[in-house]
Amino acid sequence: MTKPFLSVENLTQTYPDGQGGTLTVFENAGFGVEKGEFVVILGHSGCGKSTIMNILAGLAEPTSGVVKMDGYAVSGPSLDRGVVFQNYSLLPWLSTLKNVTFAVQARFPDWTRAQVTDHARKYLEMVGLSGDVIHRKPSQLSGGMRQRVSIARAFANHPKLLLLDEPFGALDALTRGTIQDELLKIWGGTEQTVFMITHDIDEAILLADRILLMTNGPYARVAESVEITIPRPRTRTGIIEHPNYYAIRNHLVQFLGTRSRELAGRQTDGAPATPETVRIDKTTDAEAADEAPVLRAVNH
Amino acid sequence: MAGLSLNQRAAVLSLLLLAVGLLVWELSIPAQKAATELTEYERLMGLGQERAGVPPPSQVMAKAWEQLSDPFYDAGPNDKGIGIQIGYSIYRVLTGYALAALIAIPLGFLIGMSPVAYKALNPFIQVLRPISPLAWMPLALFIIQDSEASAIFVIFICSIWPMLINTAFGVAGVRQDWVNVARTHELGPLRTAFTVILPAAAPTIVTGMRISIGIAWLVIVAAEMLVGGTGIGYYVWNEWNNLDLTSVIFSILMIGVVGMALDAAFGVLQRAVAYVE
Structure with a gap:
């Protein structure tokens, strides 16, 4: 088996708990991301999603474990x-355009x-920003426009890997929808x-090729990798x-609602953990049509 | 009155206060009796001589007019125009201040960036900062052996602290997000300092510079009273020795006006570097 484009191996993060001991946020987390893939990680607050993101960005060092991209270990931030x-x-003293240039x-x-x-x-235009707007300071833009600038800045740099840390978390639902569409278009x-990290299940299904599900901390791990079988x-x-x-959505809701808690706190006794791949595809399943109304009734 | 804007109403009130103040001042100065009205006894006691007193504003304004219409005359060491005196003071302030900025801002940057440097230098700063700048004067005169340079040194030592502390504080307080932006864009230390940290900390740094220039202008008057020779501080003291209170009051006003102008210049700079998050 060839190594994926990005591979995260045996990642462990511990912090001192303030009473002389250590607090293990996650242990032996491991997963891979293929080139061109859109992977979303879902999990409750405190499971270490943001820490994983910072480690991938090179802004933080894990307690142990490695992140390899293109075969090389990641150390420190990089373009x-x-x-x-x-x-x-965004840098508030620069105009929108200057923030990107x-x-x-x-x-x-x-x-x-x-x-x-x-x-x-060109990239600002792709996110719908052109004309006088690009000479304004970020403080004169709405939250949605600011995030558009930030997205344009990231895409304009053609990074090998783009990391999105809850990019729509601070936006209202309507704006979020529009920018999600724009993100899909550019991508x-x-x-x-x-x-990408998110809390929003619908956002994850809309955008992702694959969703990684994390159990609750401490000793959080990436438990499942759910393929999004929607073309x-x-x-x-x-x-x-x-x-x-709805089949996928219910699986995710059920995981976050109950199983993330049940699976929490289990130590892995050092064995490298790889997430279990879950593939839900009702289009090839004849019984799916009968089940659909029942599934629809489930709300979160 | 109701039709005027806030600024216009404030201006009217300011002028009114000025007029009332000047009028009260003018009226509170007792007029000197003319020699012809004196009794023989009074004349014998020498009371016909003009007595020194606090001059009324009309005299001060006449003096101001006289001085400001020819500010740069130079008639010997004890008789120079107000423009020349202020010029000397500004030259000393700006020289001492520029030297202080040259050291305080880079050093403040270093202290702000490095927690070790901060902790190591903090005790020195805390001890040196509260020392009255004039307390350095004897030592400066002895070591430098030059009164001119000593005055500049006193300005240097008094303006360095607010700049140093504010720069360190501003640099240390730059939001981690912006530093992360610099890091993820692989900016080197020098480019990070100039393109991210400096603009982010600039409002705090300029606030420190503004406080410093204010203190420097306060201190120069006292310093020049001590070192003498030239400058607005020397001028005030010299006119006191001449018992020319009109000139003393006029120069006090000039000190205020120049101080206001210096502060306003830094106010403009402060607005230029300000940003809204």
Whole structure:
């Protein structure tokens, strides 16, 4: 078996618990991400999702374990791994355009000023920002527009891996929907490998090729890898018509609601844990049609 | 009154207060009796001589007009125009201040970036900071052996602390998110310092610079009273020795006006580097 593009092996993170002992957030977590794949990680607060994200970004060091990308171990932050932070992290003293050109310049230091500006404008246009808006400061933009800038900044740099840390967490539901669509549109054109954290199950199903489910901490681990068997291109209204949608959704709700708790706290006695692959596909299953109404009744 | 904007109403009130203040001042100065009205006894006692007293504002304004219409005359060491005196003071303040900024801002950067440097240097800063700048004067005069340079040194030592502390504080307080942006874009230490940390900390740094220039201007007057020769502080003391209170009051006002102008300049700089999160 060949190694995946991104492989996370035996990742363990412990913190001192303040009473002389240690607190293990997650232990021996391991998973892989293929090139061009959109992988979403779902789990409750405190299971260490953000820590995993920071380790992938190179902003934090794990207690033990390695992250390998393209065969090389990740150490420290790099332009090959772009990050979109939940709080946008735009530089407030720069205009929207400058926030993007600043990043493009860092990525392509040999480019002329005109090349950098054109490139930045192109990506801002892709997220629907053009005209006077791009000369405004981030403080003069709405939350949704700021996150668009942040997404444009990340995509403009063509990172090998794009990390999205709850990018829509601070946005209202309507704005979130629009930007999700835009994200899908840009992503569709680039073959970008994406790793994203979210709390939102519907968002995860809409965007992901695969969803990694984490158990609760302490001793959290990546328990399952759920394939999203809904064909692309997807739309928010289109996917709910698909027979697999509710089956997958119910599986996720059930996992987060009960099983993440039941599986929590189990120590792995050092064995490298790989997530169990789950594939739910009702389109090839004749009985699916009868089950569908029953599944629809389940709400979370 | 109701039709005026807030600023206009405030301006009217300011002018009114000024007029009332000047009027009260003018009226509270007792007029000197003319020599012809004196009794023979009074004349014998020498009371016909003009007596020194606090001058009324009309005299101060006349003095101001006289001085400001020819501010740069130079008629010897004890008789120079107000413009020349203020010029010397500003030169000393800016020289001492610039030297302080040259050291305080890079050093503050270092202290802000490194918790070890912060902890190591903090005791020194805390001991040196509360020392009155004039207390350094004897030592400075002895070591430097030059009154001009000693005055500049006193300005240097008094303006360094607010800049140093504010720079360190501003740099240490830069949001981790912005530093992370720099890190994920692989900016080197120097580029991170100039493109992320400096603009992020600039409002705090400039606030420190503004406090420093204010203190420097307060201290220069006292320093020049001690070292003498030239400058607005020397001018005030010299006019006191001449018992020319009109000039003393006029120079007090000039000190205020120049201080306000220096502060306003840094106010402009502060607005230029401000940002809204």
